[in-house]
Amino acid sequence: MSTAHSRSFLDRDTQLCMSLSGRPSNIGTRFHNYLYDELGLNFVYKAFTTTDLAAAMGGVRALGIRGCALSMPFKEDVIDMVDVMHGSASAIASVNTVVNEDGVLHAYNTDYQAVANLLAAQSLSTDMSVAVTGSGGMAKAVVAALRDSGFTRGTVVARNADTGPALADTYGYAWSERAVSADLLVNVTPVGMAGGPDEASTPFTDEQIRAAHAVFDVVAMPSETPLIVAARAAGKPVITGAQVIALQAAEQFVLYTGVRPSEEQIARASRFSRS
16 A cells, blocks of 8 residues: 555544554554555544643543543553543553543553563563563553563562552562663663653663563664664564554554454554554
């Protein structure tokens, strides 16, 4: 298909889906719109940010917006603004997807399943120790997926002395204010994110990366973060944020439209979203 938006018109029946993020990117917008076009669905997707989350969610409800994806820093604050918390969201008290069913807002978390699927695909030994940086909404999804996948020896690395220990205690992990060595290193902070204050940094030292068996960075932009680049240079298997965002976005797509794209369509949409 053309790399241009191929629909010739939108009409009053076009359904709107959207995202809310502290720093919006084009990835989700291009991913969803590509698949709407390829599958001939009368939907359109647009990214937004806001300083008034309550008003934004009121707009989702009042205007009949079909779906809303949520990224940092909105995943926990939105909980009080939805009507139904489904298991994937309530289990970890974090929301990344809201679906509007005739004015009733349903909350889900597709991050959890994406992470669990990627861990399974890598066939990593659950005997490995794990260090996870971060303690926000995405970190909850990652730690829950790790623990439920059988990784019982873990450390949550977080400077926040409230959320860090709380997340660690919930899943039986240790807590540290500083990065620690582990077999599997996982970054769930904005460190390495394009446009951020730490875009050229990694949350782990070169020594910790060399000592690890595998590295996982959930930062999706760029897909080759400084941490992933360092891990590849050290010969370590990696899981990238690009993989996470494609899988979780595909699950969102299904929730919004009721249509499940093929693996090939998802792969094409993911490549297009970064082109």
